[in-house]
Amino acid sequence: MPGKDRKPIVRFEDVSKIYPGNIVALEKVSFEIEPGEFISLVGISGAGKSTLLKMIYAEETPSEGEVYFKERSVKSINRKHLPFYRRNIGSIFQDFKLLPQKTAFENVAYALEVDGKSAAEIKNEVTEILDIVGLSGKEKKFPRELSGGEQQRVAVARALIHHPKIICADEPTGNLDPVATQEIFDLLLEINSYGTTIIVATHKKEVVDLLNRRVITLSDGRVTHDQNKSKYILKV
Amino acid sequence: MQKSLKLWRTFKEGLTNFRRNGWLSFATISILSLSLFILAMAFLITVGTREIVRNLETKINITVSFNPDVIEEKILSVKEKLGHFREISSVEYISRDAALSDFLEQSGDDPVIRQAIDEIGENPLLASLVIRANDQGDYEKIAKVLSESEYKTDISRINYEKNKRIFERLNKINAASKKIGLIFGLVFALIAVLITFNTVRITIYSHRQEFEIMRLVGASNLYVRMPFVFEGILYGLFASVFTLVGLGIATWFMAGMTTGAFPQGNLFNLYLSELPFLSLGVLVIGVGLGVISSFIAIRRYLKI
Numbered sequence: 044m045p046g047k048d049r050k051p052i053v054r055f056e057d058v059s060k061i062y063p064g065n066i067v068a069l070e071k072v073s074f075e076i077e078p079g080e081f082i083s084l085v086g087i088s089g090a091g092k093s094t095l096l097k098m099i100y101a102e103e104t105p106s107e108g109e110v111y112f113k114e115r116s117v118k119s120i121n122r123k124h125l126p127f128y129r130r131n132i133g134s135i136f137q138d139f140k141l142l143p144q145k146t147a148f149e150n151v152a153y154a155l156e157v158d159g160k161s162a163a164e165i166k167n168e169v170t171e172i173l174d175i176v177g178l179s180g181k182e183k184k185f186p187r188e189l190s191g192g193e194q195q196r197v198a199v200a201r202a203l204i205h206h207p208k209i210i211c212a213d214e215p216t217g218n219l220d221p222v223a224t225q226e227i228f229d230l231l232l233e234i235n236s237y238g239t240t241i242i243v244a245t246h247k248k249e250v251v252d253l254l255n256r257r258v259i260t261l262s263d264g265r266v267t268h269d270q271n272k273s274k275y276i277l278k279v
Numbered sequence: 280m281q282k283s284l285k286l287w288r289t290f291k292e293g294l295t296n297f298r299r300n301g302w303l304s305f306a307t308i309s310i311l312s313l314s315l316f317i318l319a320m321a322f323l324i325t326v327g328t329r330e331i332v333r334n335l336e337t338k339i340n341i342t343v344s345f346n347p348d349v350i351e352e353k354i355l356s357v358k359e360k361l362g363h364f365r366e367i368s369s370v371e372y373i374s375r376d377a378a379l380s381d382f383l384e385q386s387g388d389d390p391v392i393r394q395a396i397d398e399i400g401e402n403p404l405l406a407s408l409v410i411r412a413n414d415q416g417d418y419e420k421i422a423k424v425l426s427e428s429e430y431k432t433d434i435s436r437i438n439y440e441k442n443k444r445i446f447e448r449l450n451k452i453n454a455a456s457k458k459i460g461l462i463f464g465l466v467f468a469l470i471a472v473l474i475t476f477n478t479v480r481i482t483i484y485s486h487r488q489e490f491e492i493m494r495l496v497g498a499s500n501l502y503v504r505m506p507f508v509f510e511g512i513l514y515g516l517f518a519s520v521f522t523l524v525g526l527g528i529a530t531w532f533m534a535g536m537t538t539g540a541f542p543q544g545n546l547f548n549l550y551l552s553e554l555p556f557l558s559l560g561v562l563v564i565g566v567g568l569g570v571i572s573s574f575i576a577i578r579r580y581l582k583i
Contacts, residue, residue, distance in 0.1 A: 100495065123499075130497040140492045144299045156288050157498040159281040201496060 050114060051075035052209055052240050053099055058108035060094050060264075068094040070264040071108070076242060078208070081235045083251045084244040086261035092244035095261070096211045099242070100132045101125055113208075130158065133202025133239075137214035139194045141186040141201075147173065147193075148182035151201045158205070168204060176200045176230060192223030199230055209240040216247060224250060289502060293509030303482055304514070310478045311518035311569065312525065314471030315561050319526050321467045322557070325460030327549055330541045332453045336415055339449070341422055341442060344405040344435040347375070351406065357430055358408055366417040371409040378404040405435055415446050472568060479514070479572035483507060483580070490580040500581045504574070511573035515566030522561050526550060 053076040060069040069091045076082060084092050097103040098110045101117050110117045112131070120128050134140075141150050148169055155165045173182055176196040186194050195215060202210050212231065216224035228250050235241045245251060251258060260268035297304050345354055354372060361370045373381070379402050386392050396403065412418050422439035425431075486507075493503045527550060534547035543549045550557070 102495070126494070126497045126499045126502075129495060134495050140488075140495070142489050142492055144296060144489075153493070153498070154496040157285075157493075157496065157502050159285055161284075205497070 049077055051111075052078045052113060053242075054111040054114070055095075055098075056109045056111065058095075058098065058105045058110060060091070060098070060103065061106045067264050069098075069105075072261075072264070072266055073108075074259060074266060074269055076209070076240060078240055079235070079238055080240050080242075081232065081254065081256045082242045083254060083256065083258045084242060084261065085246070085251060085258060086244075090261040091264040092261055093213050096134075096213050096242065096244055099209070099211050100129055100134055126157070130154075130205045131208050133199075133205065133207040133210040135195070135198050135202050135210065135212035135215045137217035139186070139191075139198045139218075141194055141197055143186055146183050146185055147178060147189065147197045147200075150186070150197055151204055154201050154204045169200075172200045172204055173197075175203070190223070191219050192226060195219060195223070195227055196230070199227070199234075203234065203239075207239065209242065210234065212241065212243040212245075214244055214246065216245065216250070228254070285502060286505070289505035290509050293506035293513065296506055297510050297513050300482075303485065304510075307478050307482050307514050308517045308521065311475050311514055311565060312521040314467075314474050314568075315518055315522040315565050316525055317467045318464070318471050318564065319522055319557055319561055320529075321460070321464045322560070323526070323530070323546070323550060323553065325456065325464065326553060327537075327541060327546065328456035328460065329453075330543070330549065332449060332456065334540075334542050335449060337411075339415060339418075339442065339446065340409050340411045341418055342407050342409050342438045343425055344407040344438075345433050346435045347405060349406070349433045353430075353433065354406055354408065357433075361408065361410065364421070366412050366414065366421060367410060368413045369411045371411075373407050373409060375402045375404055375406045378402075378407065415449065418442070418446055471564075475568045476572045476576070479511065479569065480576040483573065483576040487580050490577070494581075503581060504577050507573045507577050508570055511569035511571075512566050513569075515562070515569035518569070519558070519562045519565040522565070523554075523558060526557070 055072050055074050058069055058072045059067070061067050072091075072095065084095065086092050094103055098105060098117070099112070101120060104118055112128070117128075142153065145153065151169045151172060152165050155168060160168075170182070173179060176199050178193060178196050178200065181189065181193065184193075186197070189197065198215075202212075210231070215231075216227050219227065224247060231241055231243065232254075255272050257271045258268065259266060351374065358370045358372050361367055379396075382404060383393065410421060412421060418439060422437050425434065425437060490503055494500070527547075530547045530550040534545040537546040538544065540546075541549050543552045
């Protein structure tokens, strides 16, 4: 477990998000994430889970309040520096968000190419990371030639390639069968065991219960429960 | 170093996209080629009309005939003076003897005509000066100056009036062809721009979700945009080549119908003579349209 003396990696301070038409997505949300934590973010659809994650990787900005990444306000990051900021954060999505015209290898390599890494470095690192997520031998397959679970592994590999401090996963197993779901969560736990902080928005009660880690419950844009070693307590 | 590496990567990326989106690339190039073809054809037709008119213009002149009693030296001194006018491009002296032999030659040495001339006993034809102007609008001025000059008593006739109607008609055709060419050119250019822009926009639209992904994995806006700009260049290059080849084939088929209409020969010869300018124009417009369309179309997906 993370020590209490460490500074939070992410901190939400009275964050509200109000969309045009007075639609409240988040309301005065405050919590901290410490390095090395594995957090499940639960709540029904529209509770504000995705909005919350988007604020971490600066796809959305708060209407009120502040989001801090390593004690630096995310809002204050210059637009030009956003691509560099995002390399600190690995993102995983329900619909995988792979580039359809690129092979598994190229999808992961792209994240390094934009960083200006040399071809040799890219080859080594991508091969290694694809091996870690269990996709050796499938480097040249296009997303359409891979199963859902395999596509999500490519996405996990891509999220990992920059050695991010934190991984934000938005319903990463929403489109997957139970076996593939378990495999992806096992993979995330393994990544977490090496020290990467992980926050997962999910619906899957069984998985959350098995994890026995911190659970943050959102309801109507508010944090209703935030407990360590918790279970999925949301009643729908 | 990093910059050139990234530039090279975005170029390679554009090339790969171009290849992997084969059908979409083909469709975009076809549309762009059609637009360019229409534009190039409008250009060729305008140039062609201008050449036809110019060809006719060189055949136009006014002939000043002198009275039989005017001596050759005097006519030559008139010729000399006329040569100094800016408006006049050439003056040709045709003596009475030369006029007669031309006439006989043109009549095919008809013995009846020869006999008739023999009976008159002297050469009935007049010595003349054939004047060609730089601009056909100047003929009227030249005719007027001559008819009011000190030589007016020496001049038998000036055949300007006879040619006047032809001049006027040619002038009208020339002015109309310029105006029509310009209007059609502009309309076609507008159509070409709209069609190309919309086609490229649809191509980019089909990639819209990828832009979000690229940005999320840390690509800068420029890095996202450059491959599409290179794709735009490739569209332009391929479309230009297709257009020039297509135009070559089209004019080659029309060559037979247009033989002798142009100083260059037929429409295909005209195409060949204009090929350097056409190639440059089509290439610049094609690549320009491709790049600018891509650049603008992608902009709306790169917000944030």
